[in-house]
Amino acid sequence: MLTAQNDIRVNLEGRTHMSIKRVVTMLVAGTLAVSGLGLTTATTLAVGAAPAEAVGPCGSGYARVGAYRIPPTGTRTGTLEVYYNSGNGKNCALAYGYGATYGKKTWKAVSIARADGGDFRMDGDEYEYYAGPVYLSAPGQCIDVRGAVTTGKQTFLNNVHCG
Numbered sequence: 001m002l003t004a005q006n007d008i009r010v011n012l013e014g015r016t017h018m019s020i021k022r023v024v025t026m027l028v029a030g031t032l033a034v035s036g037l038g039l040t041t042a043t044t045l046a047v048g049a050a051p052a053e054a055v056g057p058c059g060s061g062y063a064r065v066g067a068y069r070i071p072p073t074g075t076r077t078g079t080l081e082v083y084y085n086s087g088n089g090k091n092c093a094l095a096y097g098y099g100a101t102y103g104k105k106t107w108k109a110v111s112i113a114r115a116d117g118g119d120f121r122m123d124g125d126e127y128e129y130y131a132g133p134v135y136l137s138a139p140g141q142c143i144d145v146r147g148a149v150t151t152g153k154q155t156f157l158n159n160v161h162c163g
Contacts, residue, residue: 089139
């Protein structure tokens with residue numbers, strides 16, 4: 001049995017590697033070709049099935065509240081993304097490589113802290129794709145976030161995403 005459900009892959013920028021239309025076209029063409037040879041095949045295509053709820057890099061219930069260049073000016077080396085879950089009051093952050101640093105083992109770090117100087121969380125190491133996710137509970141409070149991709153290339157946001 002062939003299905004199109006698992007044949008679609010999405011990269012970090014949201015572009016699909018193979019469209020549903022292309023998968024359907026390939027399956028229909030394959031079925032017609034086999035039928036023309038006098039052979040039979042059982043092809044099932046899940047069309048109209050309800051899609052599963054999208055789960056982002058922080059998990060279920062998190063919505064992206066910001067995406068920022070690393071560094072803010074000059075040659076971009078990464079992206080800092082910030083997410084928030086209104087159901088549990090937690091923030092989440094990740095730092096992705098970009099361009100030459102995406103897929104290459106380089107220093108990547110992300111940190112998140114309560115803006116009032118309270119809790120602090122960090123992840124940093126030589127990663128291929130991203131640092132994080134890091135989580136911080138700060139309902140009704142502002143946060144400070146930092147993302148770094150390669151030494152000296154970083155973005156700081158202080159007293160942001162208050163909620």
